[in-house]
Amino acid sequence: MYYNLPFNTLRDMCRTTIESLEKWLRRLIDEELRNPLGDNYLWYQDKKNNFLFKKSIRENVKKRREDEPKRYPRDIDAVLLDDAVDIILHPIFYREYFREALTGAFPDGVEEARTFFSRIIEPRNYLSHANSISIRQVEQVICYSNDIIDSLKKYYEQKGMMQLYNVPTFIQLTDSKGNTFYTSQIDNNRNGTGGAGLNLQKRGYELYPGETLQIEIEVDPSFKEEEYIINWIYTSVNPAPTKSGKKFNLTLDNSHVREDFTVYCKITSIGRDWHRLGDCDDRLSITYRVLPPVEL
The missing domain is CATH 2.60.40 (Immunoglobulin-like)
Known part of the structure; x- marks a missing residue:
């Protein structure tokens, strides 16, 4: 199917798919970490005052919000794909907060997730710098991203069934x-x-x-x-x-x-x-x- 489409169309499809994936991952992070770690969860420190997330993530978020406050009204809005993946693939956090939501895409756990996320991030980086990507990379971006999104949809559907009112909001x-x-x-x-x-x-x-x-x-x-x-x-x-x-x-x-x-x-x-x-x-x-x- 993809071989019959112009490259500009393929690039736009990949960008749209990746943007959708980023939104889903930000939602997952925010909803899973806000309650146990508080509103400022990206700056959460353990009992020894050690930050749980990498310094580069915190600095990237801070700089983006300072540069474009209207575009990034919350910390989580300034978390881009690379940072979101780093947060989700943290071994402890993946096991405690994210595994259930992503098991449909990654039944074998965090290492499998790391492999498939890398196959999305690499062509995303090429697209960000106006470089070309192969048809195979187009397939990977679209298929793997949608596998993750489908897993998250199923997770939220199951969560809804456990609520008092399973209705659209x-x-x-x-x-x-x-x-x-x-x-x-x-x-x-x-x-x-x-x-x-x-x-x-x-x-x-x-x-x-x-x-x-x-x-x-x-x-x-x-x-x-x-x-x-x-x-x-x-x-x-x-x-x-x-x-x-x-x-x-x-x-x-x-x-x-x-x-x-x-x-x-x-x-x-x-x-x-x-x-x-x-x-x-x-x-x-x-x-x-x-x-x-x-x-x-």
Whole structure:
């Protein structure tokens, strides 16, 4: 199949696949280490004040966040593929925190994982420096990366089955103002009803008439997209309009000017006669400040 595709297409496929793998690995690390080691787990020290992770990882994360704070709002966001693999393949951490999630891809353990990760990282490095890669390396990147992602999907699916409510929930939100919120941040903003609210009425994130607001959400990928529907609604002087799908787009006009312009998103499972929040399974509100048009 790959022999019939242009090299530019193959390179783009590999980059997209590797980017997806990085996101999955960052999620795994964050969710598995945050509870036992705390929010600053990359800087965790044992009883003898020894850091658990390599100095190079901590320094790389610190530098990336200092250079591009909006791109890397959390430490884990600044962990790239090489660092993520180093963290996961730490012999003790692999056994205690990551083996179960990756056993579908690496049934023989950490050394097998090290071998196959190396077959992804080598062509990734070539791609990063605009060098060519072979068709065999394209196959390795795409096949091995998807094997790992499939193993993680299965792991999260099994975890969901053990929860009180096995329903789709939000795991990430990004918007056109440069904001990104992840599972832990969304969960920290949940209220007594189980829904979550994000307040962006802060300086530097104001909206104006004529501006297009874009919001995109990601749902727990252990659920197939055909298993749920996503609906959006937003405050308006007229009957509240609705939109659907993972992406919300709205070009603002003077009717949207207000202190608390709010966009609401709901996920609802299909085929169930009950839902975690009564009428839906997860609910998220995002509140902005829309200022009057600038007078020229």
